[in-house]
Amino acid sequence: MAQNMKRDMISTASCSRCGTCCRKGGPALHREDRERVVQGTLQTRDLYTIRKGEWASDPVQGGLIRVEDDIIKIKGHGGAWTCRFLVEPANACRIYEDRPVECRRLECRDTARLEQTYRLGRLARRDLLVDIEGLWELVEDHGRRCDYDILQGLMERNSGPGRAEIERQMAEMIRYDAELRRLMVARGGIEAEMMDFLLGRPVELVLRIFKRQATSRPQSR
Ligand code: SF4
Secondary structure (H helix, E strand, O other): HHHEEEEEEEEHHHHHHHHHHHHOOOEEOOOOHHHHHHOOOOHHHHHEEOOOOOEEEEEOOOOOEEEOOOOEEEOOOOOOOOEOOOOOOOOOOOOHHHHHHHHHHOOOOHHHHHHOOOOOOOHHHHHHHOOOOOHHHHHHHHHOOOOOOHHHHHOOOOOOOHHHHHHHHHHHHHHHHHHHHHHHHHHHOOHHHHHHHHOOOHHOOOOOOOHHHHHHOOOOO
């Protein structure tokens, strides 16, 4: 504990509070952040999930990678990557005293500490939802029906004679995802702003990212 406090003091002392890190995108959450969600410092409406199989930028490795499990992140604001808890122009963090673990580990002049732990112990939706009867089963079922490994496979085969059927399957995935979101809000009374955490970003949006990624990759022979 004393060691943690000392580390935080060093980190704070070396932070010039320029806000640059906070403008590069909100942090990904780790298991140590679970209580911050449970206690409400971080509300699920402030979060979104990058689901298994999605393309996401990896600041440690560089470039885009396909993620292997949930990455839960803080949303941006104003249509930008800037973390929604950054207060501008003061460059103050609205939750500084209880900011997530990645923000505590990041020292912009020496990112080694963050890099070593960046992929370890990430918080996943099941860590927060598994005990909520009915909801977790719905989220899991959505994951199976809107599986991004399947979507990637469809993208890779999306040419030639079977193309119409592949387009139909992709359209069905988009339709199911949109309809489930609509029903969960309209009939389940769930806040619309929570959907990007519960079900990840809309499949229609993710498909556009897949297509962009496919056209920017060098074609294999
Ligand atoms: S939670 Fe606070 S410190 Fe962390 S990125 Fe957001 S504004 Fe910056």
